[in-house]
Amino acid sequence: MKRHAPSAERNREPLLSVLREVLPSRGTVLEVASGTGQHAVFFARAFPGLVWQPTDADPIALESIEAWRQEEGLPNVRAPLALDASASTWPVESADALVCINMVHISPWEACQGLLRGAARVLPPGGPLILYGAYFIEGRPTAPSNLAFDASLRERNPAWGVRELGAVTAEALKHGLEHDRVVDMPSNNFTVVFRQQGG
Secondary structure (H helix, E strand, C coil): CCCCCHHHHHHHHHHHHHHHHHCCCCEEEEEECCCCCHHHHHHHHHCCCEEEEEEECCHHHHHHHHHHHHHHCCCCECCCEECCCCCCCCCCCCCCEEEEECCCCCCCHHHHHHHHHHHHHHCCCCCEEEEEECEECCCCCCCHHHHHHHHHHHHHCCCCCCEEHHHHHHHHHHCCEEEEEEEEEHHHEEEEEEEECCC
């Protein structure tokens, strides 16, 4: 059953601008936590030279992704795969880039750790890991909306919450992922790019 997230409609164009700068021109993009599937088909259409591999841990999300894929009929969107970011093994062994949108704060810290560990396994030297969402950044004032968002997340699940970018960066470095850039996005969000060392 096809699902629709208004936020995916709102953030896809600003995200596309950043992806045009950091994605390779050819190869496979692994999307972790693809959600509804809206981003997968939108970005696959924008990047015909890239193969988009959507994934999610939620069976309902996988159904929605497949419904979007069938409706759009794009040749460069693969069938979605079940992937738990925190798992020690993934169903994808290599990718030229990894994209993860709005997962890090709506999951336990272990999922973020697993995402970084997995990205280090699958990316080639220089390959980008692109994260989008809300983050607390030391030295920068936090928007009241992000504080309220963090509180609402923790109320729903104490293991969730807006992450400190410093903590995410430190964890990334443990796995050989170097900080590349932070891009300010609408609605007090950020796109954070890491790269596999050696590129």
